[in-house]
Amino acid sequence: MNYHILITSKAKKQIDRLPQKIKEKIGSAILEIASNPLIGKALKAQLKGLYSFRAGNYRIVYEIDNKKICIFILKVMHRREVYRD
DSSP, X not given: OOOEEEEOHHHHXXXXXXXXXXXXXXXXXHHHHHHOGGXXXXXXXXXXXXXXXXXXXXXXXXXXXXXXTEEEEEEXXXXXXXXXX
16 A cells, blocks of 8 residues: 655755756655655654655655555755754
8 A cells, every 4th residue: 555645845845956866766765665654764862753764875754644644755865964953
């Protein structure tokens, strides 16, 4: 069962700024997440309840809502910056 994907406006802006090749890789990764949401790594500490999926040097941070069968894409950033806030 595929989950619905909802991309936040912040994540959409982050994706729009990426080079085309990276966007394609991110798109493929999002499709993988939609088919198997638990494929990502469960995050800890302040980010508990969120998941991270690796797409090259970029990370997709997302939240799963099993009741609505939705995945919320929250961040798409380079691995060195994604966990800083």
